[in-house]
Structures are given as C-alpha cells and as structure tokens.
Amino acid sequence: MNAAAHAPERFLDEAKSLACIHCGLCLSACPTYLETGNENDSPRGRLYLMRALQAGRLPLGQTVVRHVDLCLGCRACEAACPSGVHYGELLEVTREHVERHHRRSLLQTVLRRVAIEQVFPFPRRLKLALTSARWLRAMRAERWLPRFARETLSLVPEDAQATRLPKVSPAVPGTRRGSVGFLEGCVMSAMFGRTNRATVALLNRVGYDVMTPPTQGCCGALYAHSGNLAQARACARRHIAAFDNLGLDAIITNAAGCGSTMKEYQSLLEHDPAWAERARRFSAKVKDLTEWLGAAGHSSSSNSAPSPSDSRVTYHDACHLAHAQRITQPPRDLIRSVAGDRFVELPESDVCCGSAGTYNLTEPAMAERLQRRKIEHILKTGATVVVTANPGCLLQLHAGLRKAGANQVRVVHLADYLAQTWL
Numbered sequence: 001m002n003a004a005a006h007a008p009e010r011f012l013d014e015a016k017s018l019a020c021i022h023c024g025l026c027l028s029a030c031p032t033y034l035e036t037g038n039e040n041d042s043p044r045g046r047l048y049l050m051r052a053l054q055a056g057r058l059p060l061g062q063t064v065v066r067h068v069d070l071c072l073g074c075r076a077c078e079a080a081c082p083s084g085v086h087y088g089e090l091l092e093v094t095r096e097h098v099e100r101h102h103r104r105s106l107l108q109t110v111l112r113r114v115a116i117e118q119v120f121p122f123p124r125r126l127k128l129a130l131t132s133a134r135w136l137r138a139m140r141a142e143r144w145l146p147r148f149a150r151e152t153l154s155l156v157p158e159d160a161q162a163t164r165l166p167k168v169s170p171a172v173p174g175t176r177r178g179s180v181g182f183l184e185g186c187v188m189s190a191m192f193g194r195t196n197r198a199t200v201a202l203l204n205r206v207g208y209d210v211m212t213p214p215t216q217g218c219c220g221a222l223y224a225h226s227g228n229l230a231q232a233r234a235c236a237r238r239h240i241a242a243f244d245n246l247g248l249d250a251i252i253t254n255a256a257g258c259g260s261t262m263k264e265y266q267s268l269l270e271h272d273p274a275w276a277e278r279a280r281r282f283s284a285k286v287k288d289l290t291e292w293l294g295a296a297g298h299s300s301s302s303n304s305a306p307s308p309s310d311s312r313v314t315y316h317d318a319c320h321l322a323h324a325q326r327i328t329q330p331p332r333d334l335i336r337s338v339a340g341d342r343f344v345e346l347p348e349s350d351v352c353c354g355s356a357g358t359y360n361l362t363e364p365a366m367a368e369r370l371q372r373r374k375i376e377h378i379l380k381t382g383a384t385v386v387v388t389a390n391p392g393c394l395l396q397l398h399a400g401l402r403k404a405g406a407n408q409v410r411v412v413h414l415a416d417y418l419a420q421t422w423l
C-alpha cells in the first residue's frame with residue numbers, strides 16, 4: 001500500500017526537518033545517547049524517527065513514543081550542530097503531535113495532565129503539594145509510593161520558601177540607571193522566594209527599579225516542553241500583556257528554562273497576526289539575570305569582594321542557559337568576581353543533570369542515571385559550593401548530593417552566591 005495513504009496531518013516544517021545532514025557531530029553531546037549508545041536515543045536518530053512519522057513510514061506506536069519521551073529537550077544537540085537544525089522546535093511540534101494522537105497509560109496521563117500541568121504552574125497549588133510532600137516524608141511513607149512519587153519527594157527541599165514581591169522595588173538611591181521587569185516564576189516563587197528577593201536586591205544595587213506585575217503567571221515553558229502548545233501560547237499572550245506598556249529596559253528572569261521560552265515567544269506566536277509583533281518586541285527584551293549583570297559595568301569589581309568562607313566553587317551549566325540561550329561566559333565571570341582562583345571548572349558542566357523541566361518526574365530512571373553522573377563529576381572537583389542558575393537544576397543537584405551523602409557540598413543559585421558579597 002502507498003505509504004502516503006498513512007501519512008498523518010503535517011506537523012513538521014519540512015525545510016527545518018531536512019536541514020539535518022546526518023553528520024553525527026551531535027551524538028557525543030547528547031546525554032541520552034551517551035548513556036544508552038542507541039542511535040534512536042540520539043538527535044540524528046530522533047530526527048529520523050520524526051521524519052518517518054511525518055511521512056507515514058512509521059506508525060505512532062509505543063516504540064517511537066519511547067524514544068521521543070526519553071529526549072530531555074536539553075538542546076545540547078542544537079549547540080553542537082553545524083547545520084543549524086532547530087531541534088528544540090521540531091521536538092516541541094512532534095510532542096504536540098504525540099499528545100494529540102497517542103493514547104498513554106492512565107498513570108502517565110494523570111502524571112502529565114493533572115499532577116504536572118495542574119500543579120506546577122500554580123504557586124498556591126504547588127505550595128500545598130510541598131506541604132503534603134513534607135508530611136509524607138515526616139511519616140516515612142516513601143517506601144509505599146511508586147518510583148516517580150519517591151523521586152518527586154526526594155526533590156523537595158527542606159528550606160523551600162515562598163514569596164510574593166512588591167509591584168515596584170526602587171533602585172538604591174543615587175544609582176538609578178533605568179527600570180526592568182522581573183519574572184517571579186512558578187517554581188521560583190513557590191520554592192526559592194529567598195533567591196527571588198536576592199535577585200531583585202542585586203538589580204536594585206546595580207541601579208534598576210524592578211517592576212513585578214502581579215498579573216504575570218506561568219511563562220508557558222512547562223506546556224511548551226510537554227507538547228501542549230495551545231496552552232503555551234495562552235501563557236505567552238498573558239505574559240506579554242502583563243509586561244507591555246511598562247516602559248522597561250529589559251525583562252529579567254533568574255530561571256533558565258523560563259528565559260529560553262520567553263525568548264522564543266516570537267516563534268511561538270509568529271502565525272498570530274494580532275500578537276506576532278508584540279511577541280517579537282517582548283522576546284527582544286528578555287534577559288537572563290547573568291546576561292544582564294554581566295553586561296558592561298554590572299559586574300565591575302567595585303561590586304565584589306572575595307568571599308572568605310567558601311573553598312572551591314564550581315558551576316553547572318543549565319541546559320536552557322548554555323544550549324538554548326548560548327550563555328556560558330557571563331555566569332563564570334560573575335562567579336570568578338567573587339571566588340577568584342577558587343573557581344574550578346566542572347567536567348561535563350553542560351551535560352544535563354537529568355532535571356530537564358519535569359523530566360525527572362516522567363522519566364525517573366534516566367534522570368537518576370544522569371544525576372549520578374553529574375554528582376560524580378562534582379565530587380571529583382573537590383568543590384564545596386556548586387553554583388547554577390535554574391530551579392530544576394538546583395533541586396536535582398541538591399537531591400543527588402543528599403543521596404550520595406555529600407552533605408558538605410551546597411548548591412546555590414547564582415543570585416544567592418553574588419548576594420553574599422554584593423549586598
């Protein structure tokens with residue numbers, strides 16, 4: 001029978017999917033390929049599967065979905081690719097196609113559509129879930145739970161602190177350079193309130209009024225990564241409306257995953273004539289905190305003094321900062337401005353730690369393998385402080401170090417690390 005008779009509706013952009021020249025240069029950058037050695041778990045193999053699905057040469061069955069699900073969406077392949085393949089975008093539309101046409105098990109459906117999509121983007125629900133998790137841990141109920149629930153519990157930090165920031169936080173008097181918007185973030189505001197406050201204080205310290213519009217919500221990253229693009233677009237529109245017309249110099253985030261999604265609102269909404277131009281303007285203003293502070297003058301040595309307390313410090317690159325946004329040097333420069341020679345590079349610093357948004361909940365086995373790999377590298381550096389710039393990485397690394405009994409090593413967000421000496 002003609003394969004075209006089975007061809008599904010078009011979901012892949014043909015030109016973008018054909019950009020892959022099969023050179024294989026992305027293979028050694030791909031964490032799942034490094035772990036399994038299976039070509040179908042590599043970027044090149046997955047692109048082949050996507051094209052075969054689109055052409056109707058492969059049915060949308062469990063085997064293909066498994067290889068797509070196992071992808072972290074870390075985009076290390078994109079950074080390594082000489083042909084400029086837009087892997088992240090192709091993955092998102094493939095995932096949307098999978099979610100629309102593939103029937104998942106009841107457990108997977110509840111986990112993805114209810115536990116993740118109905119809890120994480122809502123800080124109040126997330127806080128309630130955190131309280132329940134702490135209660136379960138106190139009751140030592142982990143052993144009765146399925147694996148994904150045990151892994152979830154292992155991620156819950158003991159010192160999670162929620163916060164809501166004021167609408168306006170003025171620059172330190174006498175320093176004013178302009179005004180920026182700040183994305184509170186779902187997980188950041190529910191678990192890392194202290195880090196959000198430190199972030200705003202740093203921005204005030206370097207001369208910016210910080211606007212935190214209360215109408216902002218989830219940036220949509222969680223939906224975009226899980227194949228719910230309609231909801232991701234709804235989040236994008238709400239966010240643009242919340243920050244538009246505030247006369248901001250930039251829109252700052254301290255969460256790498258949120259930053260990469262907001263920088264891509266322009267492609268998410270490019271086919272919506274009412275929003276395309278607003279999305280383009282919004283995306284152009286989005287800056288990661290490290291990028292903004294690292295810009296001229298913001299990380300001058302006058303802000304910094306060596307921290308006396310810590311010994312070696314290392315840095316883990318969050319995938320959506322290093323690969324999706326290509327920001328690797330500013331965070332290192334900022335850390336060095338405090339740590340000097342005590343900064344040590346982490347081997348495989350840009351290989352995913354297994355967090356990858358909610359991947360550690362949907363794919364706990366692979367997430368744990370990558371977590372172990374990362375922790376082994378961290379321990380070899382002899383560092384007692386690991387700095388990173390994304391909430392998922394903070395949780396994953398903290399849980400991994402605790403599992404390894406490495407209680408002497410702290411994981412801190414870059415904003416908290418800088419706040420020790422800048423403020």
Ligand code: SF4
Pocket residue numbers: 029030031032033041042043046070071072073074075076077078087
């Ligand atoms: S996004 Fe990451 S896990 Fe997925 S194919 Fe690319 S490198 Fe591999």
Ligand code: SF4
Pocket residue numbers: 019020021022023024025026027043044047077080081082083084085
């Ligand atoms: S590096 Fe790019 S062009 Fe080469 S195989 Fe990987 S995705 Fe294809």
